[in-house]
Amino acid sequence: MQQIKLSNMRIDVIQKDIKNIHLSVYPPAGRVRISAPLRMDLDTIRVFAISKLNWIKKQQQKLLRQEREAPRECLTRESHYYMGKRCLMKVIEHNAAPRVILKHSAVELYVRPHTSIEKKRIVLEEWYRRKLKEIASGYVEYWMKKMRVEDVEYAIKKMKTKWGSCSREAKRIWLNLELAKKPKECIEYIIVHEMVHLLERHHNERFIAYMDNYLPKWRFYKEELNRSPLRHENWDY
Template sequence: MPTRRLSITVEDVEVEVILKAIKHAHIRVSPPHGTVHVSAPLGTTVGEVRSILLSRLGWIRTHQARFAASTTFVAPMMKTGELHYCWGQPYPLLVREVANRARAELRDGQLVLAVPAGSSKDERERLLDRWYRRQLQLAIPSVLAHWEPVVGVQSSQWGVRKMRTLWGSCNIKAARVWFNLDLAKKHPESLDYVVVHELTHLLEPSHGSRFAELVARAMPDWEGRHERMSQSIFDPGIWARR
């Protein structure tokens, strides 16, 4: 797949840009240093990228300030005592070694990982990811059933994926929608917003004024939900601190 990479500065913000075969531009502010990345369709000019960034400069600065004020992100080691989130609530991790089947569950206010002796960090992460996937698979059908008649469109199929920069995506032609695995860590209202967002794309592919009008018609408080959801994927408990 052809790509083009470049670095630009917008006011005092340094930005890494990648142009590739995608339909829409996306901005990502990454922890721990608030690094800004933009992915944009091939053929997008530098001037167009600058305009996109200028329109979101306040949003970018807000997130950079939050990262600067917070402690440096440390990747979880999947050990007892760490905090992990489910539906916006923090749970201390309890790792227990067992001789029978590995499993994850919420019990007595803890997120319990029952794992074989000597299990690795990666094995524990995969087990936890499977558990998060199951939480979403249980939640999504009823959320879709609620919002599809509100938006006025029906999806043909849905699924769960690990995504680095998107909370959801869709195949408009097939009416298929996908949801980020990490939504299981967010407050349930984030899942509602992503469902409405992706269903709306089945009616309007762009992020233009018609798209915004359709989202607002279905979910008048979408802007507040979007802002909270857009916090770092590594800080899914932002709702719990409101």
């Protein structure tokens, strides 16, 4: 990957088969990336970056002020997010199988006495996984019909740097487990984004046209997703 250095700022440059140049600033630390057409020389890309320098710095400042999640220990009255809403946890010890129950704005975590923090996290993660599957199932089925694609599979896993990914060959999309903490509209946006990749591999004008057609407010949902509390170090969307 090529890089442009402007003062103390490093900008990643990726050249690919696209018509227009695209600039992105990624949360949480404000990593900057430019996607440019293959025909564009590096000096032209540098001039473009210089012209956008003030905008880049403003975006980076916004990201640095963004809320971050502190490490969770699964304690009573600890804050946890579900579907974009902040919930308080209540840990309840009992001599039965562990489970999680959502009651209004509270997450009740039932575990056996002396359960370790790691085990509590696993129980909570499995609950998030089940909930995300329930939501994603309906969206995937709906958008398969809407996009006229068949046999799309989806799966959920922990991902360090992306909200989702798509395997065109396998017709499978992957969703980051962290999406269970985000608003439903943001979950739908990621699902649509990944499913559109079944129709168009690249983030080009055709891809954007599909997104505008299927989900006119996708830019708003993208911004909402990037404003929501972050956990991982680097996000690529």
